[in-house]
Amino acid sequence: MEISLIPEVIFNIGSFPVTNTVLMTAFIAILIIIGAWLVKKRISLIPKGFQNIIEIVLETLLNLVDSVTQDRKQAKKFFPLVATIFIFVILSNWIELIPGLGTIGVEQEHHGETMLAPFIRSNSADLNVTLAIALISVSAAQLAGVTALGFKKYLGKFFVNPFKKPYFIGSFVGGLELISEFAKIISFSFRLFGNIFAGEVLLTVMLMLVPYIIPLPFLFLEIFVGFIQALVFAMLTLVFMKMATAEVAH
Amino acid sequence: MELLSNLGINGKLLLAQIVNFFILLYILKRFAYKPILKVLDDRKEKIEKGLQDAEKAKNKLGEMEEKEKKILLTARKEAQKIVDSAEEIAKKNKEEIIIESKSQAEKILSDTEKKIEEEKNKMLGEVKSEMAELVSLATEKVIGEKMDEEKDREIIEQAISHKP
Numbered sequence: 455m456e457i458s459l460i461p462e463v464i465f466n467i468g469s470f471p472v473t474n475t476v477l478m479t480a481f482i483a484i485l486i487i488i489g490a491w492l493v494k495k496r497i498s499l500i501p502k503g504f505q506n507i508i509e510i511v512l513e514t515l516l517n518l519v520d521s522v523t524q525d526r527k528q529a530k531k532f533f534p535l536v537a538t539i540f541i542f543v544i545l546s547n548w549i550e551l552i553p554g555l556g557t558i559g560v561e562q563e564h565h566g567e568t569m570l571a572p573f574i575r576s577n578s579a580d581l582n583v584t585l586a587i588a589l590i591s592v593s594a595a596q597l598a599g600v601t602a603l604g605f606k607k608y609l610g611k612f613f614v615n616p617f618k619k620p621y622f623i624g625s626f627v628g629g630l631e632l633i634s635e636f637a638k639i640i641s642f643s644f645r646l647f648g649n650i651f652a653g654e655v656l657l658t659v660m661l662m663l664v665p666y667i668i669p670l671p672f673l674f675l676e677i678f679v680g681f682i683q684a685l686v687f688a689m690l691t692l693v694f695m696k697m698a699t700a701e702v703a704h
Numbered sequence: 705m706e707l708l709s710n711l712g713i714n715g716k717l718l719l720a721q722i723v724n725f726f727i728l729l730y731i732l733k734r735f736a737y738k739p740i741l742k743v744l745d746d747r748k749e750k751i752e753k754g755l756q757d758a759e760k761a762k763n764k765l766g767e768m769e770e771k772e773k774k775i776l777l778t779a780r781k782e783a784q785k786i787v788d789s790a791e792e793i794a795k796k797n798k799e800e801i802i803i804e805s806k807s808q809a810e811k812i813l814s815d816t817e818k819k820i821e822e823e824k825n826k827m828l829g830e831v832k833s834e835m836a837e838l839v840s841l842a843t844e845k846v847i848g849e850k851m852d853e854e855k856d857r858e859i860i861e862q863a864i865s866h867k868p
Contacts, residue, residue, distance in 0.1 A: 459710075459711065459712060460710075460711070460712030461712060470716055471716070473717065476717065479720075479721060480724075483724055483728055486728055486732065490731050490736040493736045494735040494736070497739050497743055498743075499743060499746060499747055499750070501743075505740075508740060509740060509743075509744065512736070512741070512744075513744060516744075530741070533737065533741075534732065534733045534737050537732070537737060538729045538733075541732065542725065580712065580717075581711050581712055581713050582712065582713055582714060582718045582720075582721050583721050585721075586721035586722045586725060587725060589722065590726075
């Protein structure tokens with residue numbers, strides 16, 4: 455049993471390494487596209503079946519966004535990004551629940567050792583994915599701040615003149631804010647990566663130790679963790695966006 | 705950079721994931737969020753409108769019922785009035801007819817009486833003249849001699865008119 459921090463490369467297209475997480479991302483993307491297409495095709499004023507589920511999810515999310523922003527217009531502006539992050543992350547997290555995790559794959563030679571490169575690996579257990587979403591999330595927050603306050607005023611949050619009222623304290627707090635923006639990227643990406651990678655390792659190890667019954671509670675735990683992490687990611691994105699649009703209050 | 709590659713961060717993969725996410729964002733926005741939110745809004749509007757309409761219809765129904773009651777009441781009153789006036793007219797008509805028929809009958813009666821009297825008088829006259837002739841003829845035969853015709857007539861007429 456090998457546990458790798460880095461997603462395994464299945465094959466290469468030119469110089470582009472196709473890892474198992476790339477395959478899973480493509481799988482999720484196709485799933486979401488088919489789902490969206492079905493929604494668009496079957497939508498009606500009187501909901502039934504599939505549309506009901508989608509509506510419940512989206513309406514709950516919209517109400518959540520609404521309750522944070524306290525502004526319907528802003529909620530509608532933030533909603534697409536927040537909802538997409540939630541849907542993408544929760545599906546990514548739940549990939550680890552698919553049977554065959556860490557067991558089905560291709561044998562590969564690495565430094566003279568044969569290693570298993572499994573096909574199924576949760577997206578979120580790849581730093582590239584989590585970092586990508588974290589970058590988008592934090593950039594979106596900056597963009598929201600700039601569009602809401604204007605470029606100069608938004609920069610004023612981070613760079614405070616040390617010769618004005620709270621003097622050096624203000625400048626220091628501004629510097630901290632600036633650092634915290636970068637820290638957000640790291641905390642976003644490593645929180646999700648850590649949780650889901652740990653979950654995968656846990657499930658794989660449990661499956662190796664006791665193949666029957668015992669992994670079940672851990673599977674349920676991972677369903678829960680996957681949901682919570684997706685919600686946390688989406689909510690933090692929303693809160694950071696909302697905070698970025700808030701007026702400066704030193 | 706050693707750290708990044710140890711963590712498996714690869715520029716190409718990162719970029720691919722970012723692009724992928726934006727594609728998903730666009731597709732979901734276009735095909736799921738917009739139509740679903742629109743449907744939700746539409747439905748909300750429709751339900752609100754439906755409730756309002758129901759309330760309106762209820763109010764209108766109440767109004768209509770009241771109006772109906774009022775109309776019925778006035779109609780009943782009107783009908784009563786018509787019946788009353790009709791009865792009155794009928795009563796009046798009846799009296800008039802009775803009076804008229806009475807007077808008509810009286811008129812007919814008096815007319816008839818008058819006619820009978822006239823006829824009687826006429827007949828009497830005729831009888832008288834015929835009688836006179838007869839009597840004169842009979843007397844002629846009895847006496848056998850013709851009297852002065854004029855004198856004779858005078859006498860007979862006197863005799864007849866002096867009839868008891």
